[in-house]
Amino acid sequence: MAKRGVDMARSGALRLLAGVREGLSLSDQAGALKALPPADQARAARLAAAVLRHQSRADGVIAAYVGRKPSPQVADILRLAVVEMLDLDGAAHGVVDAAVTLTRGLGQKGQAASGMVNAVLRKVSAHPGWADLPPQPMPAWLRDPVAAAYGEDAALAIEAAHQAGAPLDLTTKPGVAVEGAEPLPTGSLRLHGPAQVSALPGYAEGDWWVQDAAAALPARLLDPRPGERIADLCAAPGGKTLQLAAAGAQVTAVDISPARLRRVAENLKRCALTADLIAADALEWRADSPLDAILLDAPCSATGTIRRHPDLPFLRDGSGIPALIDLQARLIDHALSLIPPGARMVYAVCSLLPDEGEAQVAAALSRHPGLRVDTPALPGVPADWITPEGGLRTRPDYWPDRGGMDGFFMARLRKAG
Numbered sequence: 001m002a003k004r005g006v007d008m009a010r011s012g013a014l015r016l017l018a019g020v021r022e023g024l025s026l027s028d029q030a031g032a033l034k035a036l037p038p039a040d041q042a043r044a045a046r047l048a049a050a051v052l053r054h055q056s057r058a059d060g061v062i063a064a065y066v067g068r069k070p071s072p073q074v075a076d077i078l079r080l081a082v083v084e085m086l087d088l089d090g091a092a093h094g095v096v097d098a099a100v101t102l103t104r105g106l107g108q109k110g111q112a113a114s115g116m117v118n119a120v121l122r123k124v125s126a127h128p129g130w131a132d133l134p135p136q137p138m139p140a141w142l143r144d145p146v147a148a149a150y151g152e153d154a155a156l157a158i159e160a161a162h163q164a165g166a167p168l169d170l171t172t173k174p175g176v177a178v179e180g181a182e183p184l185p186t187g188s189l190r191l192h193g194p195a196q197v198s199a200l201p202g203y204a205e206g207d208w209w210v211q212d213a214a215a216a217l218p219a220r221l222l223d224p225r226p227g228e229r230i231a232d233l234c235a236a237p238g239g240k241t242l243q244l245a246a247a248g249a250q251v252t253a254v255d256i257s258p259a260r261l262r263r264v265a266e267n268l269k270r271c272a273l274t275a276d277l278i279a280a281d282a283l284e285w286r287a288d289s290p291l292d293a294i295l296l297d298a299p300c301s302a303t304g305t306i307r308r309h310p311d312l313p314f315l316r317d318g319s320g321i322p323a324l325i326d327l328q329a330r331l332i333d334h335a336l337s338l339i340p341p342g343a344r345m346v347y348a349v350c351s352l353l354p355d356e357g358e359a360q361v362a363a364a365l366s367r368h369p370g371l372r373v374d375t376p377a378l379p380g381v382p383a384d385w386i387t388p389e390g391g392l393r394t395r396p397d398y399w400p401d402r403g404g405m406d407g408f409f410m411a412r413l414r415k416a417g
């Protein structure tokens, strides 16, 4: 890539990082760099994500050479340069020159800091032992319950998976193959390395959609049959709606956000699939004819998706979790009231926290006498992913040699019949 493009991408990455420091997620900022050519936008997003994945390690290296704490803008310039040199194999002279230029661009204070940036980064370029530094720890509000639930070694392995990022997983319509993709044991396809999704073969034809391998499991666990009437509650952007519709079910997709529901409509259109779309609070929605089954992919902390959303630990402090747990319980109770005795409902969350998963199902079982859990029997799902209560737990550190998977909890509940 031309030097100008690389420099624009670096400035773009710094802008995204400043946005995260102000509380904006990377997805909130999707349009922030639209003045840049698409390749530079993509590179800026990759650089910003890399800095967020390695921030604590980069700060540790910088602290070895810096006397006084730099300003937030200079700190981000230093982190970007450290990550480029030590993790992304960026050539030291180009990276250091760019960092000095970016620092000078910060005005008078930048002029004053540029000498320090130059001196520090020249030393950092020869810094030993980057590969041996431990991965960035999760924030305490997340790490403590994760280590308590799965153990200290698992918490470290999950942090290593967060650092490694995520490959691109696809769910296909039945019988579709995608050249160069690795078939996964659970039925998804995996592409390694960066890819422009809309340029991949089969995208325009709607043969597949992007969906993490773990996120594809709740709909498989529901086991939809052709002609069944299924409500997909909390449906947007619609990965699971597409799976249910592709299986031939008559799907009603309910989501509280009309804007997010538009993405479900776009995805359905591209894949030539159909579903009824309802913008409503799932707590108040009732079907106008009997349902056979429900998929409830409840709003949650999304702590299972940090591989793909490395900004999440910087944007949350865990204070919203009790309200989410309360909402999930109310959604479960309402959803169960919508299905007839003997019918099934899959409850799913992309969370690492047992309070949103295992404990939520245990509480539902105690509130609803006769409710039970159908133990999963899915291709490619090993016995140790099944919890003692019959739920299915996935974690980012699973499939370490294949590139991991999102953290999910799901359970298929069967209403007393």
Ligand SMILES: C[S@@+](CC[C@H](N)C(=O)[O-])C[C@H]1O[C@@H](n2cnc3c(N)ncnc32)[C@H](O)[C@@H]1O
Pocket (backbone or CB within 6 Å): 233, 234, 235, 236, 237, 238, 239, 240, 241, 254, 255, 256, 257, 260, 280, 281, 282, 283, 297, 298, 299, 300, 350
């Ligand atoms: C985890 S996402 C769902 C992902 C989706 N099932 C998929 O597979 O693509 C949670 C969704 O719940 C929606 N949501 C949150 N509260 C809701 C409520 N009370 N009723 C309906 N939808 C809600 C959000 O707008 C968001 O789209």
